[in-house]
Amino acid sequence: MPVAPEFPVDLPDDPIDRAPALGWTAITLGVATLSLALTNAFSIESWGADLPPSAAVAHIMDEAGHWRATMDRIGLGAPRETLHHGWKGLEETRWPAQQGTTSAAHDGADEGRDG
Amino acid sequence: MLFPTLTFGIFFLITFAAVWSARSNEWRKILLLVASWIFYGAWDWRFVPLLIASALMNWAVAQGLVSERFVDRRKALLLCGVAINLVILGFFKYFDFFTEQVGATLAAIGFERDLPVLRVILPIGISFFTFQGISYVVDVYRGRVVPARLLDILLLMSFFPHLVAGPIVRAADLVPQFQTRPKLDRSIVSMALLLIVWGLFKKTVIASELAVTFVDPVFADPASHSALDLVFAAYGYAVQIYCDFSAYTDMAIGLAALLGYRFPRNFDQPYRAQSLQEFWRRWHMTLSAWLRDYLYIEALGGSRGGKLATYRNLMLTMLLGGLWHGANWTFVIWGGLHGGVLAVERLWADIAPKRWPPLPGWAKLLVTFHVVVLGWIFFRAPSFADAMTYLEGIVAPFAGASGFTASPLIVLLIGFGLAMHAAPEHWMTDVAVRVRRFPAPLMGVGLAALILVIDAMRFEGVAPFIYYRF
Numbered sequence: 001m002p003v004a005p006e007f008p009v010d011l012p013d014d015p016i017d018r019a020p021a022l023g024w025t026a027i028t029l030g031v032a033t034l035s036l037a038l039t040n041a042f043s044i045e046s047w048g049a050d051l052p053p054s055a056a057v058a059h060i061m062d063e064a065g066h067w068r069a070t071m072d073r074i075g076l077g078a079p080r081e082t083l084h085h086g087w088k089g090l091e092e093t094r095w096p097a098q099q100g101t102t103s104a105a106h107d108g109a110d111e112g113r114d115g
Numbered sequence: 116m117l118f119p120t121l122t123f124g125i126f127f128l129i130t131f132a133a134v135w136s137a138r139s140n141e142w143r144k145i146l147l148l149v150a151s152w153i154f155y156g157a158w159d160w161r162f163v164p165l166l167i168a169s170a171l172m173n174w175a176v177a178q179g180l181v182s183e184r185f186v187d188r189r190k191a192l193l194l195c196g197v198a199i200n201l202v203i204l205g206f207f208k209y210f211d212f213f214t215e216q217v218g219a220t221l222a223a224i225g226f227e228r229d230l231p232v233l234r235v236i237l238p239i240g241i242s243f244f245t246f247q248g249i250s251y252v253v254d255v256y257r258g259r260v261v262p263a264r265l266l267d268i269l270l271l272m273s274f275f276p277h278l279v280a281g282p283i284v285r286a287a288d289l290v291p292q293f294q295t296r297p298k299l300d301r302s303i304v305s306m307a308l309l310l311i312v313w314g315l316f317k318k319t320v321i322a323s324e325l326a327v328t329f330v331d332p333v334f335a336d337p338a339s340h341s342a343l344d345l346v347f348a349a350y351g352y353a354v355q356i357y358c359d360f361s362a363y364t365d366m367a368i369g370l371a372a373l374l375g376y377r378f379p380r381n382f383d384q385p386y387r388a389q390s391l392q393e394f395w396r397r398w399h400m401t402l403s404a405w406l407r408d409y410l411y412i413e414a415l416g417g418s419r420g421g422k423l424a425t426y427r428n429l430m431l432t433m434l435l436g437g438l439w440h441g442a443n444w445t446f447v448i449w450g451g452l453h454g455g456v457l458a459v460e461r462l463w464a465d466i467a468p469k470r471w472p473p474l475p476g477w478a479k480l481l482v483t484f485h486v487v488v489l490g491w492i493f494f495r496a497p498s499f500a501d502a503m504t505y506l507e508g509i510v511a512p513f514a515g516a517s518g519f520t521a522s523p524l525i526v527l528l529i530g531f532g533l534a535m536h537a538a539p540e541h542w543m544t545d546v547a548v549r550v551r552r553f554p555a556p557l558m559g560v561g562l563a564a565l566i567l568v569i570d571a572m573r574f575e576g577v578a579p580f581i582y583y584r585f
Contacts, residue, residue, distance in 0.1 A: 007377040008368055009306040011547055017300035022135055024555045025304045025373070029128065031559025032566070039567055047121040083571035090524050091328070098519070 038076050041068035116157040117579060118366045119319050126154065127370065134374055140296040144270050147374065154275035155240070162238040165203070170272040172199055173248040177255040177262040189256065196252040204245040210235050212442030240279035242439055244272050246405055251286045253409055263290045276371040280363045280582040282381040282401040289376065297375025305551040307372035308558075309543055312565045314365035317358035318580070319573035321528050325355040327574055329525045334495055337505040340520065342512040345505060347521050347529065349488050352495050354532030356581055357385065360399070363580045386487070386536040389479035391456045394487060406436050422465060429461065430454035440494070445502060449493045456486050 037044065045068045048061040071077045116123050130150040137143035156163045176196035183189045211234065218230045251268070254260040263271065267290050277284050333340050333348035340348070364381040371378045381401050388394035395403040411417055411432040418425040430451070437450020474482075496502035508516065521529075539545070550558065 006379055008310065008380050008543075009303045009372040009377055011302035011306055011544060011551070014302060014548070014551065016551060017302050019301075021299045021301045021304055024301060024558075025299055026135075027555035028304070028308070028558040028562065029131070031556050032562040033128065035560055035563030036566060039563070040570055043121060043570055080567055080571045083568060087572045091324075091522070093523050095519070095523060098522070 037067075038071060040080055041071040041077055042080060044068070116154055118363065118370070119315055119573075126150075127373075131373060135299075140294075141266070143296065144266055144293060147275075148266070148270050148273060151270070151273040151275040151278060155273065155278060158239055158279075159236070165238060165241075166244060166273055167269065169200070169203060169244060169248055170269045171265075172196070173251050173272070174263070174265050174268040176252050177268075180252065180255050181262050193252060193256045197249050200245045200248045200252075204241060207235055207237055207241055209438075209442045243281050243283055244278065246283055246402075246439075247272055247285070250283070250405060250409055253413060254286060260285075260287045260290065263293075267293045274371070274376075276367040276374075277378060280360070280367070280580055281399070282364050282367065282378055283405050284378055284401070285405075288379060292376050299373075299375060301551040302547065303372050303377075305558075306544070306547040307369040308562055309547050309550070310365040310369035310372075312562065312569070313543065314362040314369065315566065316362075316569050317365070318362035320569060321532055322355045322359040322362065323574035323578060325351045325358075325525065325528055325532075326578065329521050330355055330495075333520070334497075334501075334505070337501070337508045338513050339516055340508065341517050342509050343519050344516075344521065345509045347519075347526070349492055349505075349509075350533070351521070351525065351529050352491050353386070353484075353488050354529050356491065356494075357382070358532055359581045363582060384536045384538070384540065386484055386533060387480065388483050389476055390460055390483055391453060391486060392460055394483055395453075395457075402436070402439075406432050410435060422462075425461060426458040429457045433457060444499050445493045445496055448499065448502075449490045452486070452490045452493065 041064070045061070045064040048057065048064045051057045051060070068077065116126060130146070133146050133150075134143050137146055152163050152166075155166060173196065176192060176199075179192050180189055180196075183192060214230045218228065221228050221230075251260070251263075251271070255262050263286060268286075270293060271284070271286055271289055274284075274289070330348050330351045333344055334352070337345055361382040364378075368378045368381070379401055381399060383397040383400065385394055385398035388397050411428055415428040415431055416424065417428060420428075431454070433450040433454030434447060435450070437446040437448070437453070440446045440449070492505055493499075493502045496505055507513075550561070553561070
């Protein structure tokens with residue numbers, strides 16, 4: 001029978017846990033949110049495109065488009081773009097025997113996916 | 116509102132800020148309750164009253180159980196409470212299924228009738244919150260928990276991290292945590308963030324990629340795939356469903372922890388189990404514990420009636436556990452397979468000659484894993500006939516079906532999904548112990564970097580979690 005803690009978030013005691021951690025958590029989440037807003041503007045734009053159309057959403061999409069263009073211009077979108085292209089390359093890799101004979105199922109699955 | 120979306124991220128950050136700004140514990144719970152109803156209502160507002168009514172009913176039954184002194188009346192009240200929960204579940208989940216079965220049976224014996232099929236919409240999470248309600252009234256009846264206040268019961272059943280796909284959190288685990296304003300410490304937050312990121316990776320990278328590019332196409336048309344494809348797609352589904360469902364519960368546990376509450380573990384590397392009994396101690400642990408405590412032991416009598424009764428009770432428990440997953444014969448067969456093998460394991464333990472050497476651990480693991488994979492074929496197939504076609508294609512490959520359509524990435528992901536079961540059991544705890552000492556800005560940048568990498572790898576769009584439909 002596996003021996004596992006009843007609650008996964010229970011860690012061994014440490015003196016660091018005696019201090020309140022709400023501020024530490026808020027800063028962590030704030031820094032993470034800001035960093036992602038700077039480096040992952042693509043996802044903000046994609047999110048706007050998936051929202052039900054309305055005047056407010058059109059405004060959000062405009063702003064998200066400007067934001068993404070600005071982040072791309074200063075190079076902050078480059079790490080995600082490079083990683084994404086690398087991953088897409090891995091997705092498209094085939095075994096030697098599969099070259100040119102990719103199944104229809106795969107072709108269908110690949111449709112509608114962005115590059 | 117799915118966890119791995121920006122919409123949910125914004126919703127959660129607003130909820131987090133509001134809840135931790137609340138001056139009193141009562142206001143904090145009210146805010147959480149409203150947030151939970153917004154979360155549920157984002158899917159379909161019409162079912163929020165059902166959720167509230169279910170909580171009110173269970174609260175009222177529990178109040179009645181403590182105020183009633185006569186044993187017979189208490190028992191009648193308990194049965195009434197359990198029955199109402201089951202009627203709610205039965206109507207939404209099984210009405211059309213049983214109507215169709217009755218119609219088919221009448222037609223078979225020459226009494227064909229047009230029976231009403233209502234096309235009932237299944238409220239998401241109904242299987243989870245009704246089971247939670249049943250366990251609450253049974254626990255109050257047995258004196259295992261004291262009746263909770265209305266606000267606590269409403270929040271217990273509506274709390275958004277576990278609302279739609281578990282884990283099944285019992286009143287004894289969560290209600291005591293509602294009594295005082297929780298405190299955050301770095302250990303809880305570090306582990307919570309790791310669980311959320313790990314869940315995000317398992318769902319959006321592994322489960323989604325496997326499902327869309329390989330498993331779904333093979334299961335949709337098994338007759339045009341080779342035996343090798345079919346075997347790999349079955350392994351792929353085993354990895355997909357683990358990465359999908361365990362991802363949901365990892366994220367649920369992490370999100371609840373960021374709000375100050377601890378949820379029980381729900382998965383523990385299930386594919387390293389060396390028997391089916393051990394598998395169920397590692398897979399969907401809160402459901403298997405629920406089935407054991409309230410169905411196998413409480414309702415059926417467990418092993419109290421002798422060996423034959425034990426085997427029968429194991430089978431019945433798993434058959435009903437299968438039916439809990441959905442109104443389809445494939446789930447019943449899946450449950451029956453698990454129940455049958457559990458009974459055989461128990462029988463073998465009773466009759467196996469003591470001098471026989473036990474199977475080596477790796478052999479037991481392989482046998483157990485393949486029994487589980489066989490069950491997943493029925494679980495995943497749209498119908499019994501489709502499952503049989505799938506199995507036929509493995510045993511006797513179809514004419515013209517040849518080749519291997521899984522890409523190297525798919526093979527890599529299946530291998531990785533299985534290899535993660537060989538990782539040290541507490542690897543994430545060990546990582547959390549290290550990162551809790553990081554300064555907040557470093558922690559924030561590290562968190563963002565991990566999410567960025569996952570987002571760059573994720574499959575476009577987010578499919579609903581498999582267990583949303585249960």
